[in-house]
Amino acid sequence: MKYVIVGAGIAGVTAAKTIRNIDKTGEIILIGKEQYFPYNRYVLTEYLCGLIEDPQLFYTSPDFFNELAITFRKGQYVKSIDCSKKTLKLFHNEVIPYDRLMLATGGCSSVGSVLRPYTKFIQRYCSLEDILLIKKQLPDIHRCIVSGEGLSTLDLMCGLRNLNKEIIYVTRTEKAGFPLIESTFGDQIHEFLVNKGIRIICEDRIVFIEKKDSRYQAVTFKGHELTGDMIFASDHYQPNIKCIKDTPIERKTGILVDLHLKTSLHDIYAAGDCVEIYHPGVKDYWINFGWPNALKQGEIAGKNMAGQIEEYKISDVIVFNLMGKSLTARWWE
Structure with a gap:
């Protein structure tokens, strides 16, 4: 056999x-x-x-x-x-x-049609190869722009905060939320992240990304112009x-x-x-x-x-x- x-x-x-x-x-x-x-x-x-x-x-x-x-x-x-x-x-x-x-x-997180043209500007966070690339650039990373709703996004933000990186989190929902069983804490996750120093932009999404010099600029649907050293984004899980x-x-x-x-x-x-x-x-x-x-x-x-x-x-x-x-x-x- x-x-x-x-x-x-x-x-x-x-x-x-x-x-x-x-x-x-x-x-x-x-x-x-x-x-x-x-x-x-x-x-x-x-x-x-x-x-x-x-x-x-x-x-x-x-x-x-x-x-x-x-x-x-x-x-x-x-x-x-x-x-x-x-x-x-x-x-x-x-x-x-x-x-x-x-x-x-x-499988891994993936982006939808709106962000697909900008994938070369988006850092993946899925494999050891991704992690080694990020580790190599850590000394030059000060602010990260993050978008996504899944637990991998939550895990990513925890890691970045533990590394004392500034985070701007963009979410489509009314407030930051994840599929937590603990409903009481689930209702408090938004405030929990804010108290950890994360800036959260709600009911919005990234629609444009470009690289300017060594940094990246992201523009949201509502017109927010955000600048960061690295951008992480995902729209859905893709097997x-x-x-x-x-x-x-x-x-x-x-x-x-x-x-x-x-x-x-x-x-x-x-x-x-x-x-x-x-x-x-x-x-x-x-x-x-x-x-x-x-x-x-x-x-x-x-x-x-x-x-x-x-x-x-x-x-x-x-x-x-x-x-x-x-x-x-x-x-x-």
């Missing part, structure tokens, strides 16, 4: 390890787009702030894959999948066959599913899976931030995100790929830390 896993985040790594625990002789290939060994994405902000070092960031090593007889192909991008032939093609046209395939390609573009694998925004993490095609599974799974509480498919969910999905998908039968039990919340305050949030928003 040949197992191929696309995506070397926690879902993919956990699936590979789980498969090996069950199938001692099958061939396992793990393909990762990044040039780095797998790392803990949920501590990237702590890494940016210098609160942790490399040993706390990376959770695998070359010995990890060698000991489990897993072939790790880092820095490889999957260009396409031929489901009828059960093969996938890498960016440089190498073709890899599979018996069972798992897609764990993750990375380009590799299934020309396949019959069913999708909405993400890859649709059942409770066994199976896609609509036989022998193809998916897990982590690239999937949408049916949530009975909201009676719809929603993008699942968060490290604990991805880890558990990777485990369940790995078991099912190796011949066991187990269902994924949906977890409604994720837990995170906000400037020393432990909070929970709904994962489906």
Whole structure:
């Protein structure tokens, strides 16, 4: 049996390890787009702030894959999948066959049509590569302009404030708000951020960005002209599913899976931030995100790929830390 896993985040790594625990002789290939060994994405902000070092960031090593007889192909991008032939093609046209395939390609925040022309001026905040670029420029960063509604935006602002950077936050909502379970604190999050020194511009959005000398100027819909050393902006969460573009694998925004993490095609599974799974509480498919969910999905998908039968039990919340305050949030928003 040949197992191929696309995506070397926690879902993919956990699936590979789980498969090996069950199938001692099958061939396992793990393909990762990044040039780095797998790392803990949920501590990237702590890494940016210098609160942790490399040993706390990376959770695998070359010995990890060698000991489990897993072939790790880092820095490889999957260009396409031929489901009828059960093969996938890498960016440089190498073709890899599979018996069972798992897609764990993750996702990241993205901008909409209004800001898309200005993406070259917008700093991403998603991967280790992004963090290393920001760290390199930290001495020259004094003021940041931030726009976005998700928890990653909240995490970003916490990191920037811990680094004593000035922040201007632009939000489309009447007041700053995030999908927090603690409704009382959720109602107070706006004042909490203001008290931390963050300037908040409400019911507005960035519509234009240009670079002037070494700084950036952003103009909002209501005419605010803002100047900063770095701009972060996101409009929505976007699963990375380009590799299934020309396949019959069913999708909405993400890859649709059942409770066994199976896609609509036989022998193809998916897990982590690239999937949408049916949530009975909201009676719809929603993008699942968060490290604990991805880890558990990777485990369940790995078991099912190796011949066991187990269902994924949906977890409604994720837990995170906000400037020393432990909070929970709904994962489906």
